[in-house]
Amino acid sequence: MKILFLALLALPTLVFAEDTLNSGDTAWMLVATAFVMLMTPAGLALFYGGLTRSKNVLNTIGMSLGAYAVGTLVWVIVGYSIAFGDGDLIGSGKVMLSGITSDTLSGTIPELLFVAFQGTFAAIAVAIASGSMIERVKFSTFMIFVALWVVAVYAPITHWAWSGNSTTLNFGEMDFAGGTVVHLNAGVAGFVVAMILGRRKDYGKAAIKPFSPVLVVLGAALLWFGWFGFNAGSEVAADGTAASAFLVTNVAASLGVIGWIAVEWLVYKKATLVGGASGAIAGLVAITPASGSAGVEGAIIIGLIGGALGFYGVAKLKTMFKVDDSLDAFWIHGLVGIWGSVATAIFIADYAMPENYNMGSQLVAQFSAIGLTIVYSGIVTAIVFFIASAITGGGRVDEETEARGLDETVHGEKVLNL
Numbered sequence: 001m002k003i004l005f006l007a008l009l010a011l012p013t014l015v016f017a018e019d020t021l022n023s024g025d026t027a028w029m030l031v032a033t034a035f036v037m038l039m040t041p042a043g044l045a046l047f048y049g050g051l052t053r054s055k056n057v058l059n060t061i062g063m064s065l066g067a068y069a070v071g072t073l074v075w076v077i078v079g080y081s082i083a084f085g086d087g088d089l090i091g092s093g094k095v096m097l098s099g100i101t102s103d104t105l106s107g108t109i110p111e112l113l114f115v116a117f118q119g120t121f122a123a124i125a126v127a128i129a130s131g132s133m134i135e136r137v138k139f140s141t142f143m144i145f146v147a148l149w150v151v152a153v154y155a156p157i158t159h160w161a162w163s164g165n166s167t168t169l170n171f172g173e174m175d176f177a178g179g180t181v182v183h184l185n186a187g188v189a190g191f192v193v194a195m196i197l198g199r200r201k202d203y204g205k206a207a208i209k210p211f212s213p214v215l216v217v218l219g220a221a222l223l224w225f226g227w228f229g230f231n232a233g234s235e236v237a238a239d240g241t242a243a244s245a246f247l248v249t250n251v252a253a254s255l256g257v258i259g260w261i262a263v264e265w266l267v268y269k270k271a272t273l274v275g276g277a278s279g280a281i282a283g284l285v286a287i288t289p290a291s292g293s294a295g296v297e298g299a300i301i302i303g304l305i306g307g308a309l310g311f312y313g314v315a316k317l318k319t320m321f322k323v324d325d326s327l328d329a330f331w332i333h334g335l336v337g338i339w340g341s342v343a344t345a346i347f348i349a350d351y352a353m354p355e356n357y358n359m360g361s362q363l364v365a366q367f368s369a370i371g372l373t374i375v376y377s378g379i380v381t382a383i384v385f386f387i388a389s390a391i392t393g394g395g396r397v398d399e400e401t402e403a404r405g406l407d408e409t410v411h412g413e414k415v416l417n418l
Helices: 002-015 023-051 054-084 111-132 139-162 179-197 213-235 240-268 273-290 296-321 329-346 359-391 399-404 406-411
Strands: none
Touching: 023 054, 023 111, 023 213, 023 273, 054 111, 054 139, 054 406, 111 139, 111 179, 111 329, 139 179, 139 359, 139 406, 179 273, 179 329, 179 359, 213 240, 213 273, 240 273, 240 296, 273 296, 273 329, 296 329, 329 359, 399 406
């Protein structure tokens, strides 16, 4: 009887137990955060740097580096509070990480680690957007834009989708690792700024060839590597879902390569390395929102279509819209991000299928989130860029600077051709 009595006394503690630290989950998330950190100042920087022209390589790489540094700063000051603080439309209460100590937990990991992990997402999102505006935007304007955009655009959209505190603008979408929050959001932002800036002076008049396909492939490989932390880390635990996300991420990226170069071969009779690297990124973007729920079969289809769709966007749709999206941020991240978000509702593994799942209702939720992201990101990005431009006396460099290249005129440095 005494044992039974003690067990009954302990029952409330067992039922309502607080979060406890799990060393395995924590170790994995430390690694995953480091993986995602590598994606911006190394992977994306080299990928974008290789795609641009030699006179703007360092400026392009510098924009990724600067985006990571400034994005990290504003994230810990106020971005995390807006994204994951208490509140419906926006979060609050965690400015300068107020109330968070080394003992504070988020699930089974330290909340400070969760702050760091999510901060890498904010930084790469705005760095992705830089690809649409390179070779003509002022470096100073972009740095101010980074700070304002993370606070005014990225953090609120993150709050609505992921915080669990928003009801008004949470449509119940499935976005495991950032299909709308990161990729569509960044793609739309880049596209809007590209429209505001206008075309480069020689766009459509002279051949604009990548500086180094070697750097493009190397950067894509580093992004691929880091994406394992991006997707599998979004489970915030070292478990079977993380393992599944890891596997389908690798499968979809591989099929993205195949999808891009297959269509490229059919159209141009060439299978380029730049195309293959771009296809890998398209496959990764496509699987991101579905990485926690899709199985291998779904990943094959999602990645293959993602690669083919990315090629079609860059090769065909881009010429129809006539917007100088320099490095195709919208077509690879925005357009393919939309496909990935829609595909998430369609391709769900049996072992990940929610109880009483209704595909039609989920598709409505996915399209609602896509629409909200496009409208909000588009409008607020324009406002934010106009503010940044006003502070710096205009957002676009002068014609001489653009003609000579931003590496020498803005940074006082040059890179030798490889």
